[in-house]
Amino acid sequence: MILNEHIENSGLKRKYINEQLGISKNTLKNWCESKTYPPLDKAVQLAAMLDVDIKDLYED
Template identity: 45%
Template structure:
């Protein structure tokens, strides 16, 4: 069995864009409801940054999912 490197263990695929599209929301609307700028949301979607825990909970509630569902390994 192959051992995962530390990088591979922490590499998570972002599902936020997929979940936003499933709900039919506009990204500007999501950013406004979460209390962030559209640029911050774009950074999350691109994997350039991750939402802080408080914003992740707001986003998950808005999308009707658990925080764990925002990302997958």
């Protein structure tokens, strides 16, 4: 659930993130619930959008 915190802290809307990354809302939901993880290319983009280090997108 760490990704949820980063999204909330960024102030970005989920819809905007979905559009920018070209992903569905279900994909982002799965990432936020740690059911699946973003592929490296999307993780790099997402980390930049959220202004966090890429390793901060993944729970320990």
